[in-house]
Amino acid sequence: MERKVGRRRFLTISAAAAGLAVVPIGAPRTAAAGSLVEWRGISLGSVATIRIHHPDRAAAADLINQVVAESQRLEQIFSLYREDSTLCELNRSGVLAAPPAELSDLLASCDHFWRLTGGAFDPSVQPLWRCHADHFAVVRDASQGPSSAKIRDALDLVGWGNVRFDRDKVVFARRGMGLTLNGIAQGYITDRVVERLRASGIQNCLVDMGEIRALGARPDGQPWRIAIEGSQAEVSGFEIPATNRSVATSGAHGFQFDERGHYNHLFNPVTGTCAEPLRNVSVVADMATTADALSTAFALMKDEAISSTLVSTDDVKVLVSGAGDTRELTALTAHLGVRSKVD
Structure with a gap:
């Protein structure tokens, strides 16, 4: 059984700017003024x-209940935190017949982002997580x-090319x-919720199902x-304005096994090493699935490789931050050597 650890959140809503209040977990809330339901x-x-x-x-609260039920249905497919989920069943047996359509769709998206990022995005790194989780469950020296x-043994089990899937089976x-779908499934669920709300006539909403879409x-x-929260090396972060856009951030301090963050939840599928501890990558894109997957991959990639990847993307913004510096990368950054400082 996987150790059930929720990753620390990177993305928070600026409540003062949005004029919103916090509500009890699991409870819909109507605003005292206006027409906000949360x-x-x-x-x-x-x-x-x-x-x-x-x-x-009242209609808004009913609609929220509907999309929450949908998100819970999808979580039952993608979750590593539920032993009876479809994904956990696949990981136990190594084969899954008649996978849910949503799983087939998401695996196809995984394949797309694996190819787009030159293999940096690779959901098959779960053996590396198991290796580190087992090690740090018993080791005394967390450094x-x-x-x-052990890393080599885990790497022998990593490789997206060794995952065979179609509409009939996954092997x-x-x-x-x-597999771990934590680097893309939250974005996918966010997109599904937003599209359900849009189809019901909602024109203004902010949805955060682990990743954010406005x-x-x-x-x-x-x-x-x-x-965007700052890393351990930063006193504060920065804000991103969003209209019809999605935002996702990945970095080592989402979850780390040691205090310095050298061993964290972001694994290089080729070397078995982890993402740099003081570097965060935020991606702004139209779809939360895209922002989620690319932020996961870009957290493992050098600036030049990110810029090269952006040549093949549409309307994607990338902000890299760490040690008090935040810079925007573009498709031209690698060729021009430009670092665009974000104030």
């Missing part, structure tokens, strides 16, 4: 929120990671392989403000 709960181990503006508050031999080529602007015409 829900807060848990999705894939992370705090989740939905905030919509609707003229009929020492797993041995090189691992080697016994002991495993539909429209706030009713006053101002963009939603997404606050």
Whole structure:
């Protein structure tokens, strides 16, 4: 059984800018003024929120209940935190017949982002997580990671090319392989919730099911403000305005096994090493699935490789931060040697 640890949240809503209040977990809330209805709960181990503006508050609360039920259905497919989930069943047996359509769709997206990032995005790194979790469950010196031999053994079970899937089945080529969809499933669920709300006539909402997507602007015409927390080396972070955009951030301090963050939840599928401890990558894109997957991969990639990848993407913004410096990367950054400072 995997150790059930929720990753520390990177993305928070700037409540002062949005004029919103915190509500009890799991309870829908109607605002005292205006037409804001808010829900807060848990999705894939992370705090989740939905905030919509609707003229009929009772109808809005009913709609939120519907999309929350949908998100819970999807979590039952993708979760590593539920032993009876579809993904956990696949990881135990190494084969899954008649996978849910949503799993097939998400695996196809994984394949796309694996190819786009030159293999940096690789959901088959779950054996590396198991290796580190088992090691740090018993080791006394938290500054020492797993041995090189154990890392090599885990790497023998890593490789997206060894995952065979279609609409009829999913099969691992080697016994002991495993998948984690934590680097993309939250974005996928966020997109599904937003599209369900849009189809129901919602024009202004902010959804955070582990990753954030804004539909429209706030009713006053101002963009939603997404606050990015600073890393351990930063006193504070920065804000990103969002209208019809999604934001995702990945970095070592999402979850770390040691105090310095040298051993964390972001694994290089080629070397078995972890992401740099003081570097965070935020991605702004139209879809939360895209932002989620790319932020996961870019956290493991050098600036030049990120810029090269951006040549093949549409309307994606990348902000890299750490040690008090935040810079925007573009498709031209690698060629021009430009670092665009974000104030």
